[in-house]
Amino acid sequence: MSAHCSHSHDHQHLSAADTPRYRRILWVALVLNAAMFAVEIGAGFRSGSVSLLADAIDFFGDAANYGVTLAVLSMGLAWRTRAAFLKGASMLAFGVFVAGKTAWSATRGVPPEALTMGVIGAMALVVNVFVAVLLYAFREGDANMRSVWLCSRNDAIGNVAVMLAALGVFGTGTAWPDLAVAAVMAWLAISGGWSVLRQARAELVSAATASPHSH
16 A cells, blocks of 8 residues: 555656656556546545545545655755655545544444445556556565555555445445544554654755765
């Protein structure tokens, strides 16, 4: 899941011939993930499913990851670190939001709409599998390229979890399967966002220490 998809920034194994193709694939992945973020946010609110909202966060985190990776292809450390701060802060904020929404929904006890959860969860699974297939050729590249591919592969777990939660909601008539999945995904988003912020801060300190003083 995206919460554990932080990237290193070494692209030394990406050849000049492969760079344009890789960039195109990253753009496709970014657009698809951003689109699914919008779809799942809307479906989550309409159906009352907190796990769909949590999965939407995952898509947002992935879209941000692809954006940062695209930036890494041409930008310097300072801009990469700023982008990482934005990504980490956004993931953290969305994770806190879903955690709060999970707690609030638990007090209401109203089950979400299982059909919408299942359909959107299946759609999300198709998107993540498609992106993983596109990135498959780069899975043995540097750490950054490998982690990008692993992100998409591992996100299928979150999609399957939402679909299982939908079955649980349908079978039990309660909201607890949805809330359980949402709670786990919110924790992953919060911990991942905090980890990205700490890494970005460390990179800033390291860059400041390494840079020569002009005075």
